[in-house]
Amino acid sequence: METRPLGDTGHDSTVATFGAIALNWLEQEGANQLVEHVLDYGVNHFDVAPEYGDAELKLGPKLRQHREEIFLGCKTQERTYEGAWRKLDRSLNRLGVDTIDLYQVHGLEYEEELDAITDDDGALAAFREAKEEGLIDHVGLTSHGDPGLILDALDRIDDLESVMFPLNPVVAGKDDDEYDYEAVLARADERNVGTLGIKAFAGGTWPPTDELPEADRPFANWYRPVTAPDEISERFDFAAAQGLTSVVSAGDPKLVTMILEAAADYDGMDEAAQRSLIERVRHDDSPVPEQLHH
Amino acid sequence: MDVPRTVATALADRPVAGKRCLEAGAGAGNATAGLLANGAARVYAVTNDRDHARTTRRRVGDEGNRSSDGDGNDEGGDDHADRLAVLEADLRAVPLPDDAVDVITAHGLCNVLDPASLSAVAEELSRVAAPGAHLVVDDYDPVPDGAAIGELFAVENAASELSRGRPALTFYPAAFLRRFFAGHGWEFERERTLLEPVPWTESHVAAHADQAVDAAKEGPGETGDALAAAARRLESEIGSESVGRMYGLAFRLPD
Numbered sequence: 001m002e003t004r005p006l007g008d009t010g011h012d013s014t015v016a017t018f019g020a021i022a023l024n025w026l027e028q029e030g031a032n033q034l035v036e037h038v039l040d041y042g043v044n045h046f047d048v049a050p051e052y053g054d055a056e057l058k059l060g061p062k063l064r065q066h067r068e069e070i071f072l073g074c075k076t077q078e079r080t081y082e083g084a085w086r087k088l089d090r091s092l093n094r095l096g097v098d099t100i101d102l103y104q105v106h107g108l109e110y111e112e113e114l115d116a117i118t119d120d121d122g123a124l125a126a127f128r129e130a131k132e133e134g135l136i137d138h139v140g141l142t143s144h145g146d147p148g149l150i151l152d153a154l155d156r157i158d159d160l161e162s163v164m165f166p167l168n169p170v171v172a173g174k175d176d177d178e179y180d181y182e183a184v185l186a187r188a189d190e191r192n193v194g195t196l197g198i199k200a201f202a203g204g205t206w207p208p209t210d211e212l213p214e215a216d217r218p219f220a221n222w223y224r225p226v227t228a229p230d231e232i233s234e235r236f237d238f239a240a241a242q243g244l245t246s247v248v249s250a251g252d253p254k255l256v257t258m259i260l261e262a263a264a265d266y267d268g269m270d271e272a273a274q275r276s277l278i279e280r281v282r283h284d285d286s287p288v289p290e291q292l293h294h
Numbered sequence: 295m296d297v298p299r300t301v302a303t304a305l306a307d308r309p310v311a312g313k314r315c316l317e318a319g320a321g322a323g324n325a326t327a328g329l330l331a332n333g334a335a336r337v338y339a340v341t342n343d344r345d346h347a348r349t350t351r352r353r354v355g356d357e358g359n360r361s362s363d364g365d366g367n368d369e370g371g372d373d374h375a376d377r378l379a380v381l382e383a384d385l386r387a388v389p390l391p392d393d394a395v396d397v398i399t400a401h402g403l404c405n406v407l408d409p410a411s412l413s414a415v416a417e418e419l420s421r422v423a424a425p426g427a428h429l430v431v432d433d434y435d436p437v438p439d440g441a442a443i444g445e446l447f448a449v450e451n452a453a454s455e456l457s458r459g460r461p462a463l464t465f466y467p468a469a470f471l472r473r474f475f476a477g478h479g480w481e482f483e484r485e486r487t488l489l490e491p492v493p494w495t496e497s498h499v500a501a502h503a504d505q506a507v508d509a510a511k512e513g514p515g516e517t518g519d520a521l522a523a524a525a526r527r528l529e530s531e532i533g534s535e536s537v538g539r540m541y542g543l544a545f546r547l548p549d
Contacts, residue, residue, distance in 0.1 A: 172299075173296060173298075173299065174296050175296045175297055175331075176296075270490075271303075272487040272488065272489055272490040272539075273490060273491070275299040275300060275303060275488060275489055276489045276490060276491055276492065276493050276536065277493070278299050279298060279299060279300060279489060279493050280493035280495055280534075280536065282296070282298065283493070283495040283497050283498065284495055284496070284497070291321070291322050291497065291498065291501060292321070292402070292406070292498065292501050292502060292505070293321060293324075293401070293402030293405075293498075294298065294300050294402065294488075294489060294492065294493070294498075294540055
């Protein structure tokens, strides 16, 4: 599988990252098998978080067995120094490892949170100490919030080494600044910060729960994913062709093999085909009727 | 509204800022939106279809009321209505004087013009274009053999021929339009592929089926009914299909 440099970290990540939340939906034996399956494809970058149910615990055994083959990303939603230290200790414990390769501020949404984490008493102060102590190697940030906020974070956090954010043909087709994650990608590239893409496989939102109760959703994802092999493959190709370092696999284990196949087969996507995909989802989504043309 | 990537790509290397522009055949106002976003001084959106005129006014003209945070992406984002004039007129008789515009777009236009109309429209576009003007022609290569969508287009054309005496759609190859506009004095500058494959989505297929049914209703009884039924059947059989190529040509009038 193709690898790309993750910013300045010195690590070359495979173009697919395994989103280990998928393990949460499996029993331990199935989780072990899925990790072996992912490693068989050559994937070398895993991403997990304490918020993903039992995913840390279920990743643990195979992670420890294959520790040298896996570049491990983990995260914390804590914004304070104390909180971040507590969550880091807990994750190291639950994963059963001595170090985390990439520790990320998880799900930054508001400007006040950016103020909080960059404060003397903020989470990043804990990250830096942990780095000095050798408990983590690199510092990252994840957000599906406003692109402007991520740009601010890139400007304000000098030692940021990776950012994780949404990128797919739905958001690429929208011009408003609130969807301009391409600007984030460009800024991160300028700064030589690694880029990890999420929501590559999002097809749309789930219907309201009075129409489709949560228990009746056929997939465990936050969003309604595309599910056909062709669609998965073109979505992967699109995300990878934007120039992301790596595309994070979807959260439902039923989709993982298709994504791994797409990643293994990836050999670029020309621009006319990228536009074709943007145009298709734009029309699927469009409130304007009777368009004969593109 | 969001400017489609097709339009953004077609206009990317054209000097639009500060220019007087004409969107020939406004449709849903897609090229108009792109011209305004790229800083056109004025855009005349010309269409002979009242619904299209209304759609363009609503989608593009009303844009001005939306707030812009002034990052420079959406130049003049709050004065779209001031720079836009939607004109309901036949493109064979554009209500503008000679040499009135610097940039003309024909985005998805030529395929709805039969050869006779295409000639008349080309004459007229050349008349209103100022010396040195730019012309952007975006259209579709003929649908490849065996494409399901081709059957729907055939039914749409048959219904239109029977009821109106002309085809609804004519897909001119890029090389054809290149030479055709050269014959009208336009110097060819470049060709690029805008879409490949072309995503004919369910909404496109439904819109073309509707057009076929409308034309069929005007046609002779039994044949018209049969064509309308065929259009509906094809609509549900095809669903959506990605096939063919949309190209973008750019020309310039000599100074």
